[in-house]
Amino acid sequence: MSETYAVVIVGGGAAGIGAALGLASLGIPHLLVERGELGGQLRAVGGLLRDIPGAEEVEAERLCNLWRRRLRAEGTPVLRTEVAYVDVQPDPEARYALHLAGNETLRARFLLLATGALPRRLGIPGEDLVPEAYTLSTSRNPERFAGLHVAIVGGGDRALEGGLNLLPHARRITLITRSRRLRGRPAWAKRLLSAEHVTWRPETRLTRIARDADGTLLLTLAPSESPQEVLRVDALLLRLGMAAHVPPLGKALASALERREDGSLRTGEGGETSLAGVYAAGDVATPPPFRSVANAWAQGLRAAKAIALALWERQ
Numbered sequence: 001m002s003e004t005y006a007v008v009i010v011g012g013g014a015a016g017i018g019a020a021l022g023l024a025s026l027g028i029p030h031l032l033v034e035r036g037e038l039g040g041q042l043r044a045v046g047g048l049l050r051d052i053p054g055a056e057e058v059e060a061e062r063l064c065n066l067w068r069r070r071l072r073a074e075g076t077p078v079l080r081t082e083v084a085y086v087d088v089q090p091d092p093e094a095r096y097a098l099h100l101a102g103n104e105t106l107r108a109r110f111l112l113l114a115t116g117a118l119p120r121r122l123g124i125p126g127e128d129l130v131p132e133a134y135t136l137s138t139s140r141n142p143e144r145f146a147g148l149h150v151a152i153v154g155g156g157d158r159a160l161e162g163g164l165n166l167l168p169h170a171r172r173i174t175l176i177t178r179s180r181r182l183r184g185r186p187a188w189a190k191r192l193l194s195a196e197h198v199t200w201r202p203e204t205r206l207t208r209i210a211r212d213a214d215g216t217l218l219l220t221l222a223p224s225e226s227p228q229e230v231l232r233v234d235a236l237l238l239r240l241g242m243a244a245h246v247p248p249l250g251k252a253l254a255s256a257l258e259r260r261e262d263g264s265l266r267t268g269e270g271g272e273t274s275l276a277g278v279y280a281a282g283d284v285a286t287p288p289p290f291r292s293v294a295n296a297w298a299q300g301l302r303a304a305k306a307i308a309l310a311l312w313e314r315q
């Protein structure tokens with residue numbers, strides 16, 4: 001396959017779907033490429049969403065199903081594969097080459113990166129023993145943590161919310177943070193830390209994860225002002241925040257795309273990046289504190305409009 005499209009959207013989360021529906025309503029032909037399930041991060045949300053315009057509260061899965069139905073109704077073509085690598089070419093009508101997993105290539109005049117964010121990883125020995133630690137939901141079946149000692153690494157909203165969800169179930173919760181300051185909502189921090197069975201280990205780094213024969217996790221902790229020690233826990237949640245995720249890019253593209261300090265792509269009003277013809281929307285283009293479903297959706301719509309205006313201008 002080596003087809004050329006006016007617009008290719010990479011990523012079928014809130015931003016990519018918002019953009020696809022926006023382009024459909026503007027009559028701009030496009031293709032949406034998604035490597036996993038449509039909905040992106042929403043697939044990991046176990047609880048109810050309470051900050052979606054037009055809904056008092058809604059289950060993430062219901063929202064994903066609604067979006068999928070709308071894409072189908074609009075006739076948006078969805079290609080279920082991974083974009084392995086993106087490159088620039090000289091032809092202005094097919095400027096971007098998207099190399100897909102499986103060696104096929106697509107070409108696009110306009111490229112919209114809506115590739116979201118992925119959990120930040122610790123990069124320590126033993127991390128691979130607990131791949132679920134990054135995604136394990138505490139709102140979906142919190143009873144599974146009943147009677148367990150759970151360690152949570154991270155001090156942002158997701159770490160605190162995880163701890164609060166487990167308060168009625170876990171036997172003991174140990175919150176481990178590198179800093180002395182918690183980044184999450186002060187009210188959540190106060191509620192969590194005031195519980196008797198919660199211990200906070202500030203200025204402490206997790207440096208190694210091992211597993212005992214009986215399944216107990218052995219966490220090597222390095223506090224800043226005391227000797228290294230091993231903490232035995234039954235479960236581990238790694239909540240280190242999410243990092244903007246950009247697919248692998250060719251040299252010319254990688255060096256031309258400007259990023260912020262946090263790694264997110266720098267964009268203008270309509271999602272235009274520093275490279276003509278490349279747009280970005282959603283978490284990949286938003287600094288961490290400002291990420292949300294509504295933001296991603298709105299940025300997708302804005303990028304759709306900006307791309308349409310650019311296309312019409314050239315006609």
Ligand SMILES: Cc1cc2nc3c(=O)[nH]c(=O)nc-3n(C[C@H](O)[C@H](O)[C@H](O)COP(=O)(O)OP(=O)(O)OC[C@H]3O[C@@H](n4cnc5c(N)ncnc54)[C@H](O)[C@@H]3O)c2cc1C
Nearest residue numbers: 011013014015035040041083115116117282283292293296
């Ligand atoms: C547990 C959790 C709870 C949350 N709770 C809320 C909440 O209550 N309210 C709220 O507003 N927000 C919440 N958020 C944040 C919200 O989900 C995100 O901000 C939003 O969904 C981001 O949408 P996105 O489209 O930018 O990115 P994503 O949802 O990350 O979608 C990106 C998509 O791109 C695909 N992709 C990436 N690379 C490639 C590639 N190379 N090829 C093909 N496809 C690719 C991915 O598979 C993914 O589907 C929560 C997030 C999490 C993880």
